[in-house]
Amino acid sequence: MKRRCSIGRASIWPAMRRMDSVSSVAGWGRATSEVWGSLLPPKRPRKTIGLPRFVGCSAGMPADASTDSSAAVGTAAYTRAVTDSPTPGSGNRRPRSATPRSPATRDLGMRATLLFPTREIVEQYYVPLIYTACRTCYSELEPQDIFERATSGRVAAEKQQELVRRVIESGHGSTIEHIVFTFAISGVTRTLSHQLVRHRAGLAFDQQSQRYVKYKEPSYMVPGTVSDADDELRQRFEEQLAGSLEVYEELLEAGIPGEDARFVMPNATRTNLVMTTNLRALIHMSGLRLCTMAQWEIRRLFQLIRHEIFTVSPFLGSFLAPKCVPLGYCDEDRNRDEHCPIRPHKDNVLGAWAEKKAAAKAAGKDLPAKDLPAKDLPAL
Numbered sequence: 001m002k003r004r005c006s007i008g009r010a011s012i013w014p015a016m017r018r019m020d021s022v023s024s025v026a027g028w029g030r031a032t033s034e035v036w037g038s039l040l041p042p043k044r045p046r047k048t049i050g051l052p053r054f055v056g057c058s059a060g061m062p063a064d065a066s067t068d069s070s071a072a073v074g075t076a077a078y079t080r081a082v083t084d085s086p087t088p089g090s091g092n093r094r095p096r097s098a099t100p101r102s103p104a105t106r107d108l109g110m111r112a113t114l115l116f117p118t119r120e121i122v123e124q125y126y127v128p129l130i131y132t133a134c135r136t137c138y139s140e141l142e143p144q145d146i147f148e149r150a151t152s153g154r155v156a157a158e159k160q161q162e163l164v165r166r167v168i169e170s171g172h173g174s175t176i177e178h179i180v181f182t183f184a185i186s187g188v189t190r191t192l193s194h195q196l197v198r199h200r201a202g203l204a205f206d207q208q209s210q211r212y213v214k215y216k217e218p219s220y221m222v223p224g225t226v227s228d229a230d231d232e233l234r235q236r237f238e239e240q241l242a243g244s245l246e247v248y249e250e251l252l253e254a255g256i257p258g259e260d261a262r263f264v265m266p267n268a269t270r271t272n273l274v275m276t277t278n279l280r281a282l283i284h285m286s287g288l289r290l291c292t293m294a295q296w297e298i299r300r301l302f303q304l305i306r307h308e309i310f311t312v313s314p315f316l317g318s319f320l321a322p323k324c325v326p327l328g329y330c331d332e333d334r335n336r337d338e339h340c341p342i343r344p345h346k347d348n349v350l351g352a353w354a355e356k357k358a359a360a361k362a363a364g365k366d367l368p369a370k371d372l373p374a375k376d377l378p379a380l
């Protein structure tokens with residue numbers, strides 16, 4: 001049965017309150033919390049905790065301490081009610097309303113490292129570059145002068161950031177295409193890489209070739225659900241992987257070219273990539289892949305990527321958030337039941353607004369347009 005929430009009913013408020021903690025740290029947050037502010041009841045103080053550190057489940061690859069950034073990532077962007085967080089591995093059932101469990105609770109044995117730029121380059125040039133692109137549109141000054149003023153400190157960093165924030169929030173995307181980030185991504189599976197390379201605009205990829213690389217010891221990943229499955233089932237899964245790798249080796253030994261032998265490799269096989277992306281594409285991909293509806297492995301990758309960006313620029317990193325954060329509502333069909341509480345589902349938001357509007361009409365008042373919950377919601 002379709003569940004609708006309304007201004008008069010309590011059910012929409014817990015979801016909105018819970019997720020205010022995300023908006024308060026995200027670069028987008030101020031705008032979206034302002035949007036929903038008029039619909040929210042007064043806040044009550046809430047006890048929060050960071051995400052638990054992840055536990056091992058990888059196979060075929062050693063756990064690497066450098067991948068264990070979950071604490072930094074988790075506490076930076078997500079907080080949740082203590083009652084929503086069972087101890088990992090305790091076997092407690094999560095309440096249906098809790099944020100879907102983060103993949104950061106598992107060590108997947110993957111790494112994402114920002115190769116370029118360094119923190120110094122980002123601090124010295126990246127925000128000034130975007131600022132120069134923005135100001136060039138509205139200034140009589142030449143871009144050379146604007147850039148010199150920005151990099152020499154004649155324009156305060158806060159002023160530059162404020163303009164950049166406004167421009168990003170308004171969707172003037174070309175201005176943030178001028179800066180790029182290059183990542184080394186290793187130990188991810190072919191399942192992940194197939195999803196990742198579907199992104200086309202503003203990106204470049206280079207991936208380890210299964211045609212030219214003859215793997216001496218191909219490594220693979222075991223999903224957490226399989227690790228946690230009963231022993232016999234897990235063993236069969238692992239034997240299957242080991243079996244296909246054995247056949248791979250036999251094929252190579254028999255002189256079958258690597259490009260043909262690889263046909264036997266499973267989706268669980270790990271791979272390495274180099275990815276360069278401009279900031280616009282990175283924000284877009286993060287919006288899709290940090291969403292709790294995204295597949296767990298790619299979601300974990302984007303948590304690592306976000307952590308890397310935060311390390312060089314907390315300001316730019318703050319724009320990497322699930323797409324519902326800038327939108328102000330969730331548009332995922334599979335979240336109509338709001339089991340993910342980051343933002344209320346758009347059906348409920350529109351339902352709440354319709355009720356508010358109807359109540360105002362019944363009282364003989366018209367709701368002014370400025371009270372609309374979001375400028376981009378369809379007219380009711």
Ligand SMILES: Cc1cc2nc3c(=O)[nH]c(=O)nc-3n(C[C@H](O)[C@H](O)[C@H](O)COP(=O)(O)OP(=O)(O)OC[C@H]3O[C@@H](n4cnc5c(N)ncnc54)[C@H](O)[C@@H]3O)c2cc1C
Nearest residue numbers: 195197198199200201202281284285288289291293294295
């Ligand atoms: C949760 C989830 C589930 C998915 N499930 C599936 C699935 O089952 N099957 C499947 O095949 N794929 C699936 N995908 C992949 C998805 O359909 C996209 O191909 C992928 O996310 C790339 O995103 P994008 O289209 O925004 O492309 P990007 O290359 O990241 O492009 C960014 C933006 O640029 C614009 N753009 C890019 N190229 C064009 C173009 N040629 N014309 C016009 N505008 C363009 C669009 O506005 C686009 O949103 C899934 C993705 C997600 C996040």
